Amino acid sequence: MLNPYFLPARAVALLLLAPLAPALAQAPVLINIAPAANAVAAPRNGGVVASFSQPLTAASAGALRVFSSQRGGLRGGGAATVVGANVGFFPTAYDFRPGETVQLTVTTAAASAGGALAAPRVQQFTTAVGGTGTGRFAPGTEVAVGVEPNSVAVGDLDNDGDLDLLTGNRGTGTVSVRLNNGTGTFGGGQSLAVASAALGLVLGDVDGDGDLDLLSSSTTGNVVSVRLNNGSGTFGGGADVPAGAGPQALALGDVDGDGDLDFVATNRDVDSVSVRFNNGSGSFGGRRGVGVGNGPQGVALSDVDNDGDLDLLATNLLAGTVSVRLNNGRGTFGGGQEVPTGGQPFGIAVGDVDGDGDADLLAVSYLFNGIVSVRLNNGSGTFGGTQSVAVPSYPPTVVLGDVDHDGDLDLLTADSGNSTASVRLNDGTGTFAGGADVPVGDVASGPSTPSAVALADVDGDGDLDLLAANTTTAGTVSVRLNNSAGPLATAAGRAPAALTAYPNPAGHGPATGRVALTLPPAATRAELLDPLGRVVRVVPAPAGTATLDVAGLAPGLYVVRAAGQVARLVVE
Numbered sequence: 001m002l003n004p005y006f007l008p009a010r011a012v013a014l015l016l017l018a019p020l021a022p023a024l025a026q027a028p029v030l031i032n033i034a035p036a037a038n039a040v041a042a043p044r045n046g047g048v049v050a051s052f053s054q055p056l057t058a059a060s061a062g063a064l065r066v067f068s069s070q071r072g073g074l075r076g077g078g079a080a081t082v083v084g085a086n087v088g089f090f091p092t093a094y095d096f097r098p099g100e101t102v103q104l105t106v107t108t109a110a111a112s113a114g115g116a117l118a119a120p121r122v123q124q125f126t127t128a129v130g131g132t133g134t135g136r137f138a139p140g141t142e143v144a145v146g147v148e149p150n151s152v153a154v155g156d157l158d159n160d161g162d163l164d165l166l167t168g169n170r171g172t173g174t175v176s177v178r179l180n181n182g183t184g185t186f187g188g189g190q191s192l193a194v195a196s197a198a199l200g201l202v203l204g205d206v207d208g209d210g211d212l213d214l215l216s217s218s219t220t221g222n223v224v225s226v227r228l229n230n231g232s233g234t235f236g237g238g239a240d241v242p243a244g245a246g247p248q249a250l251a252l253g254d255v256d257g258d259g260d261l262d263f264v265a266t267n268r269d270v271d272s273v274s275v276r277f278n279n280g281s282g283s284f285g286g287r288r289g290v291g292v293g294n295g296p297q298g299v300a301l302s303d304v305d306n307d308g309d310l311d312l313l314a315t316n317l318l319a320g321t322v323s324v325r326l327n328n329g330r331g332t333f334g335g336g337q338e339v340p341t342g343g344q345p346f347g348i349a350v351g352d353v354d355g356d357g358d359a360d361l362l363a364v365s366y367l368f369n370g371i372v373s374v375r376l377n378n379g380s381g382t383f384g385g386t387q388s389v390a391v392p393s394y395p396p397t398v399v400l401g402d403v404d405h406d407g408d409l410d411l412l413t414a415d416s417g418n419s420t421a422s423v424r425l426n427d428g429t430g431t432f433a434g435g436a437d438v439p440v441g442d443v444a445s446g447p448s449t450p451s452a453v454a455l456a457d458v459d460g461d462g463d464l465d466l467l468a469a470n471t472t473t474a475g476t477v478s479v480r481l482n483n484s485a486g487p488l489a490t491a492a493g494r495a496p497a498a499l500t501a502y503p504n505p506a507g508h509g510p511a512t513g514r515v516a517l518t519l520p521p522a523a524t525r526a527e528l529l530d531p532l533g534r535v536v537r538v539v540p541a542p543a544g545t546a547t548l549d550v551a552g553l554a555p556g557l558y559v560v561r562a563a564g565q566v567a568r569l570v571v572e
Contacts, residue, residue: 256330
C-alpha cells in the first residue's frame with residue numbers, strides 16, 4: 001500500500017471527504033464509486049474512489065483494479081491506496097488519455113475487520129477531452145499497413161506517452177504495428193503473425209503487467225490469437241485460444257468480477273458468442289458459449305441493467321436485431337431482449353448518449369443507404385426508440401466519442417461504399433444530426449473502402465482525431481486530425497463508381513443466372529460476397545468486364561467487390 005502522506009493533497013482530501021459510516025462488526029457494504037458508471041466526461045487527472053460503510057484493512061489496496069484502454073493497462077500495478085473506509089487510485093504518474101474508456105473492478109478482496117465484500121462491482125467511464133478541435137477533420141496522411149486491413153486499434157504500445165496504431169489484416173493473417181513520433185506521424189514496419197486472416201482486433205492489459213497486449217480473431221482458424229507486449233511494443237508469447245465457428249468481433253472486460261480482463265467473440269457461423277475467462281496472466285479458458293440471433297457480427301460489453309456487472313450485446317446481421325444477454329455476476333449470460341433495428345445491423349457501440357446515466361446502444365446497418373439505429377436504455381437494460389441516423393453506403397462500423405468537445409458522445413461510421421468516415425453530432429439528448437462526411441484514403445488512387453474507424457488523441461493536443469482502416473490490396477490507415485478551423489460541411493460527393501452489375505435484380509435459375517459486370521480499370525478480378533461477408537464467387541476480369549454466374553445461390557442481398565469498389569446485387 002502506498003503511504004497516503006506521499007500522495008498529492010488533492011488525493012488525500014478526496015479520500016478523507018468520501019462518505020464514512022460508523023464501523024460495524026460486519027462485512028463492508030459498498031456505498032459509492034466515483035466517477036459514476038457510464039460517465040462521459042470524467043476528469044483525466046481525477047481519482048477513482050470506492051467508499052464503504054466501514055474502515056478497510058490494508059490488504060484491501062489490491063481490491064480496486066483500474067484498467068486504461070489506451071495507455072498503461074492495469075494502472076498503479078494493481079495496488080490502490082486505503083484511507084479509512086475508502087480505497088482509491090489516483091493517476092499521479094500521468095493522466096488518463098482524452099476520451100478513453102477506463103474500466104474498473106472492486107473485487108471481494110475489499111474487507112474490514114468484520115469480513116469481505118459480498119459481491120464484486122464492475123463499471124466503466126469515459127474521460128473528458130480538451131484541445132480546440134470541434135469535429136472538423138482536416139486532410140491528413142495515409143499510413144501504409146498490411147493487405148486488406150479490416151480493423152484498427154490505438155494505444156501506447158511502447159510506453160513513450162503517445163498513441164500508436166495497429167491494424168488486423170484480413171488478406172495476410174498479420175497485425176501491422178506502426179509507432180507514433182508524438183505528432184500523429186506513424187512509422188516502422190513491424191508485421192506480427194497471428195493465426196490466419198485477422199478480423200477483430202482489441203488492445204488491453206490481459207497479463208496485468210502495465211502494458212497493452214493485443215487480441216485478434218481469425219475467422220478461418222476459429223481461434224482468437226493473444227499476443228503479449230514486452231512493454232516496448234514488441235509482441236510475443238500468448239496463445240491461439242479456441243473460439244466458435246467464424247469468430248468476428250471481440251470485446252474485453254471483467255465479466256466474472258475477479259479483477260482481470262476476459263474476452264468475448266461473436267461466432268458468425270453458429271449464432272453464438274464465445275466467453276473465455278482470464279486466469280490473470282493472459283491465459284484464457286472456460287469455453288462457454290452464449291446463444292444469440294442469426295448471423296452475429298458486432299459485440300460489446302457494458303452494464304446495461306446497472307447491477308454492477310458487464311452484460312453482453314451482439315448485433316445479428318441476418319435477424320435484424322441486437323441480442324442483449326444479462327450477466328449473473330459470474331460471467332453466465334441469459335435472459336435479456338432482442339432489440340429490433342433497421343436493416344442489417346453489423347457494428348455496435350454502447351455509451352450514455354442521452355445523459356441519463358445508463359448505457360444506450362447504437363447499431364450500424366450494412367446497407368446501400370446506411371443507417372445507425374439509436375436505441376435508448378430505460379435504466380434496467382430494456383431498449384426502445386426508433387431513431388435512425390442516415391449515413392452513406394455500406395457502413396460496417398460505428399464508434400462513439402466527443403469530437404466537438406461539448407461533453408456528450410457523437411457518432412462516427414466507416415462508409416465502405418463511399419470512401420468516407422461520417423461524423424454525426426449529438427445535441428446532448430441522444431439526437432444526432434449535422435456533422436460531415438470526411439474523405440479518407442488517397443483520392444487519386446480511387447475508392448478506399450474504409451472498413452473500420454477509431455478515435456484517439458494521436459497528436460497530443462487533447463482532442464480526438466480520426467483514424468480509418470482502408471480495406472484495399474495496398475492497405476492504408478487514413479489519419480485525420482481534429483481541427484478548429486475550416487467549415488463544417490458535408491464533403492462533396494464523388495463520381496459514381498465504375499462498378500456496375502446487370503441485370504439487377506438477377507435471377508438464379510439455370511437459364512437466367514448470369515450477370516454482366518462492368519469493372520473499374522484497375523480490377524483484375526471480381527468477388528461476390530454473401531450477407532455474412534463470405535466470398536462465394538470469384539471471376540477474372542479481362543478488359544474491364546466479367547460475367548458472374550449466380551445460378552444456385554439462395555435469394556437475397558449480395559455485394560460485388562472489385563478494385564476497392566462495391567456494388568449491391570439482389571438475387572431473386
